[in-house]
Amino acid sequence: xxxxxxxxxxxxxxxxxxxxxxxxxxxxxxxxxxxxxxxxxxxxxxxxxxxxxxxxxxxxxxxxxxxxxxxxxxxxxxxxxxxxxxxxxxxxxxxxxxxxxxxxxxxxxxxxxxxxxxxxxxxxxxxxxxxxxxxxxxxxxxxxxxxxxxxxxxxxxxxxxxxxxxxxxxxxxxxxxxxxxxxxxxxxxxxxxxxxxxxxxxxxxxxxxxxxxxxxxxxxxxxxxxxxxxxxxxxxxxxxxxxxxxxxxxxxxxxxxxxxxxxxxxxxxxxxxxxxxxxxxxxxxx
Amino acid sequence: xxxxxxxxxxxxxxxxxxxxxxxxxxxxxxxxxxxxxxxxxxxxxxxxxxxxxxxxxxxxxxxxxxxxxxxxxxxxxxxxxxxxxxxxxxxxxxxxxxxxxxxxxxxxxxxxxxxxxxxxxxxxxxxxxxxxxxxxxxxxxxxxxxxxxxxxxxxxxxxxxxxxxxxxxxxxxxxxxxxxxxxxxxxxxxxxxxxxxxxxxxxxxxxxxxxxxxxxxxxxxxxxxxxxxxxxxxxxxxxxxxxxxxxxxxxxxxxxxxxxxxxxxxxxxxxxxxxxxxxxxxxxxxxxxxxxxxxxxxxxxxxxxxxxxxxxxxx
Numbered sequence: 003x004x005x006x007x008x009x010x011x012x013x014x015x016x017x018x019x020x021x022x023x024x025x026x027x028x029x030x031x032x033x034x035x036x037x038x039x040x041x042x043x044x045x046x047x048x049x050x051x052x053x054x055x056x057x058x059x060x061x062x063x064x065x066x067x068x069x070x071x072x073x074x075x076x077x078x079x080x081x082x083x084x085x086x087x088x089x090x091x092x093x094x095x096x097x098x099x100x101x102x103x104x105x106x107x108x109x110x111x112x113x114x115x116x117x118x119x120x121x122x123x124x125x126x127x128x129x130x131x132x133x134x135x136x137x138x139x140x141x142x143x144x145x146x147x148x149x150x151x152x153x154x155x156x157x158x159x160x161x162x163x164x165x166x167x168x169x170x171x172x173x174x175x176x177x178x179x180x181x182x183x184x185x186x187x188x189x190x191x192x193x194x195x196x197x198x199x200x201x202x203x204x205x206x207x208x209x210x211x212x213x214x215x216x217x218x219x220x221x222x223x224x225x226x227x228x229x230x231x232x233x234x235x236x237x238x239x240x241x242x243x244x245x246x247x248x249x250x251x252x253x254x255x256x257x258x259x260x261x262x263x264x265x266x267x268x269x270x271x272x273x274x275x276x277x278x279x280x281x282x283x284x285x286x287x288x
Numbered sequence: 289x290x291x292x293x294x295x296x297x298x299x300x301x302x303x304x305x306x307x308x309x310x311x312x313x314x315x316x317x318x319x320x321x322x323x324x325x326x327x328x329x330x331x332x333x334x335x336x337x338x339x340x341x342x343x344x345x346x347x348x349x350x351x352x353x354x355x356x357x358x359x360x361x362x363x364x365x366x367x368x369x370x371x372x373x374x375x376x377x378x379x380x381x382x383x384x385x386x387x388x389x390x391x392x393x394x395x396x397x398x399x400x401x402x403x404x405x406x407x408x409x410x411x412x413x414x415x416x417x418x419x420x421x422x423x424x425x426x427x428x429x430x431x432x433x434x435x436x437x438x439x440x441x442x443x444x445x446x447x448x449x450x451x452x453x454x455x456x457x458x459x460x461x462x463x464x465x466x467x468x469x470x471x472x473x474x475x476x477x478x479x480x481x482x483x484x485x486x487x488x489x490x491x492x493x494x495x496x497x498x499x500x501x502x503x504x505x506x507x508x509x510x511x512x513x514x515x516x517x518x519x520x521x522x523x524x525x526x527x528x529x530x531x532x533x534x535x536x537x538x539x540x541x542x543x544x545x546x547x548x549x550x551x552x553x554x555x556x557x558x559x560x561x562x563x564x565x566x567x568x569x570x571x572x573x574x575x576x577x578x579x580x581x582x583x584x585x586x587x588x589x590x591x592x593x594x595x596x597x598x599x600x601x602x603x
Contacts, residue, residue: 017408020403020406020407021407021410023403024400024403024404024407024414027400027418028414028417028418031417031418031421031470032417033443034430034433034434034437034470035424037433037436037437037443038429038430038433041433041436049436097327098327098328098331101324101325101327101328102324102325102327102328104324105321105322105324105325105328109318109320109321109324110318110321111318111321111322111325112318117325120332121328121332124332124336126526126580126584127336127577128526128529128530128573128576128577128580129530130530130553130556130572130573130576130577131339131340131343131573131574131576131577132335132336132339132340132343133339133573134339134343134346134560134566134569134570134573135338135339135340135342135343135346135570136335136339137561138342138353138566139339141353155331155335157327158327158328158330158331158334158335159327159328159331159332160331160332160335160336165328189320190320190321190324191320191323194324215423216426218427219426219427219428219533221428221532221533221536222532222533222553222557225557226557226561237427237428240428240429240432241428241537244432244537244540252436255432256432256433256436259428259429259430259432259433260429262427262428262429263424263427263429263430266423266424266427267424270416270420270423270424274416274419277419277423278415278416278419278477281419281422281474281477281478282477282478282480282481283481
């Protein structure tokens, strides 16, 4: 009896220590987020000078100042621009990547092997290798300073990572359903839209969420393609906020940072299962 | 050739009715495949292959977007390698950044994954919470937080009394690297999934043979996890070579102080899109492409000696 309790005690202590360690690590990890939230509510004189994380009083005016926006463009406009680009990208990626993925996963065609290998290789390709000629082409077409360069490539399945993700998922689907559909007289298009696509929904949702978050966070492409302040996204506006203002505008700047981060946080809270599972499986099947 | 062709001819004719109905749908299916592929084919040629070729051509020219490109041979490359000290500083900064950020990030990811593996209650919560920075960390908002926290009078200065890291050439890159390390959640989740796939019998067998915890880690966990470790290493290294936003935000787009955060892509942006030297920037892009290709090839080479594939061992 005594030997049992002795043996059990260290296990429980280890479990407590494990949780304590994890929670401590979590606190350090979440500190930048707490700092952001606290600073967005601090009065101007407390932002830098004070070591205290919590504001002495809540300065909600930071948010009303932030809502007025930057360069005479309101935050609602910036938010709308960001949503438009992210929404277009989501639609484009889901549509074009699932089409290509179906061909790679299920249909036979000449050069399938080499093309699939090429598609995988483009996942590793640094964006910068194609950036400048793409810019030149869009410049020649007069499409710089519009949203086309940011949305159009997504409709052409340029983000091969998602093609691969959907291929992997489709390969796991039972073939019997498609065969049944073919016997019933469905061509490849019918069977894609009516049978395969509905079954692929989890992979499509993962694609949609990652596309949304990555496009929302994207800075480099927006930086080189957009010039007019009224076409700016929240990300670009935040950047010009930094250039334009002194530390006295810290409160409003971080209030705007919170607004810019909010959609991602909401998406994360709503879809965390899909995101974490999607990430976890990418490493195992790859 | 002709002898095989002659007897084949009547045979084919005889099968025509059945063969035709069988062959036509197959050809139609091949056609259907290309319809499904058409957006990707268009994107891969017009937005990937063609631009790569054009950028290779431009790297041998002087081009400022307005005047037609002027052929200069290898001058962009010789200038880059022999006459441009800022270029070499950007190379050194990037290599230092990769060497700092990737091992630290992966070590932390592995450590946390190992800890979470034995957590029973609340595992899902921890996993999601540790993963969250991977989604938020690429944003401008967090990059601005980083700049403030590591600035003079920021939290780090107040706690350690070192002054703001972002203003000190020896420290600024570490601040940028720590932002990458902070996003260890993505590789951690992949590690954790890999750990959970290791059959428990292996640990039981090792324990029966008298292996302690450390021995089990070295002889069971590490070899079984090596494919996942390799995947994370390749992915994070390729990404780290292309870091841009945090270096831009921390230095307000300048790569300072004293070029200490001038990572490769930031200098490429500066040459191409600020100074309008598109030819020079194209040459830089091609060197980056080749460098990443070379590093990936070396990683794959060395992987043969340390990555263990279980299915291979069975054979």
